[in-house]
Amino acid sequence: MTRKLGEFEIIKTYFAPLSQSEKGSFNLTDDAAVIDIPDGMSMVVTTDTLVEGVHFLSDDLPENIAKKLLRVSLSDLAAMGSVPAFYNLSIATKIGTTSDWFRAFAGGLLADQIQFGITLIGGDTVATSGPLTLSLTAMGFVAKGKAISRGGAKLGDDIWVSGLIGDAALGLRAATGKLSSISEENKKYLISRYTKPAPQTLLGPKLSNHVNSAIDISDGLVGDLDHICETSKLGADIQITDIPLSRAANILVTEKPDYIDLILSGGDDFELLFTADKSFRAVAKSLTEMLDVNLTKIGVMVCRRSIEIFDENGNKYVIKNNGYTHF
């Protein structure tokens, strides 16, 4: 009985304020939300679920859990070339979760709502005897016919990535004490890249007129490139030396070259991986200036149905750790 009362209180106190900028949310008091899609736009819809102990740690800060949850979905919206608009949130929490926890969690959501321009419009709050389980369905807009899919890569397309690759996988290692010989500053940088991914929500929509395929890097650079290859029925050649690394990642790889496997196959970077014809090279320069984002060409799409990785000497490189089918 207390639980049900708790549910209404939680919604009213912590979540309803997040829905106020969209009247179609009915302030979270109705059976469903009612939203309009601007003329000429399609709606992009994506769902991601995070489970305590699987996708985040029990003692992670609630505001960081909230941000990770939203950003994973924002990254999916960006990969389709869409602009964030709305989200529904499902929370299954243990009975007795404190109001402090909910306050901090909602605070994390609010900060990201402001930063990324997205608004809560509905959801469900239930009790569970198991781990905290969060599911978020994000909705965005893209001009009709302009959504970027994984399956559109063309033979001869340049392969591009945004930002820096591999920091998140190294950050997870750093967070769990598995990186030796690293400065406190670099450790802190890498961990923050893991706990607070920065989805490319401004870049994604700018790509929709210019690129042939895109995906966000959640399974790892090579694994996600493989998704593009599989759905586009093509292969890829990539150059290790072209992969953009942070200063921290560079230091680690120089000391221990095996870390390159983690950079190639580790996940959770939430950067964009996309393919485009050569005319994009000029566009990339202006996008880099306009958005202050790194865009780096790392390879080319080929007609053979596999991915080949080349080292600094032009030799084929084989990932030792499970190969690129890292799952």
Add this chain to the structure above:
Amino acid sequence: MTRKLGEFEIIKTYFAPLSQSEKGSFNLTDDAAVIDIPDGMSMVVTTDTLVEGVHFLSDDLPENIAKKLLRVSLSDLAAMGSVPAFYNLSIATKIGTTSDWFRAFAGGLLADQIQFGITLIGGDTVATSGPLTLSLTAMGFVAKGKAISRGGAKLGDDIWVSGLIGDAALGLRAATGKLSSISEENKKYLISRYTKPAPQTLLGPKLSNHVNSAIDISDGLVGDLDHICETSKLGADIQITDIPLSRAANILVTEKPDYIDLILSGGDDFELLFTADKSFRAVAKSLTEMLDVNLTKIGVMVCRRSIEIFDENGNKYVIKNNGYTHF
């Protein structure tokens, strides 16, 4: 590592076939789905989450769990006056959930997709150490400006319900062995009303031009009427003798009058409760004929801010079991 492979296999084998009728689902191979909304329509979005041990029993049939999950959300779409279109599905399952389970679960979804005209377009499949946790976000269409909200009830509106009230609450009691003296036939009927609610997906959209407010009965007749009263800033008078009961419910109430409290405050009927002005009485007759659905007037909206319940002698009736604030 097996888990991740499992995830892709589960999606490809059991869920991708459910998405084939909507090309914007990309056969569940992309970051997100891309859908179009028909001209002149708004989109209605609702999320419901069901947890094993809280909202269904561990040994419930997978196909029944699937149907309950979909129908709870279909009922919300109906309450807004919208026609079902798409859904995203999040599943957090224990590692080792069998392919038989997934096959049966997907079979339940497919049967309901055909019956109710809704298509899977995306979602997420993850592992959990806890109870099976299912979250579904359903999307429907309603003509712009025609969505029915809880907050639109007018003073003097008739209060209506669809179908028969209280069967689900009695069915839950029957399923857990808490109903004595009931025939096997009636027991079976009541349990099926609890496990397989029949959302009013045809009725809901037909109401959107004619009624002032609506809600689906999930928290219980009086509890949900209270939601309408609260958001509409009105009160209600209802007549116990006007509440439509099944033959099974009638037998039970005749034998043990206290069961009326369960009928008034028990949840999960997933019928529609709505208010409309007197001109709706004629419409109700034709809807009843057209859709073969019971529509029953059970009361009237009043300006006092509370709900009063009257018995067959015109006396005020007070629910013994916690009052109507049953949560």
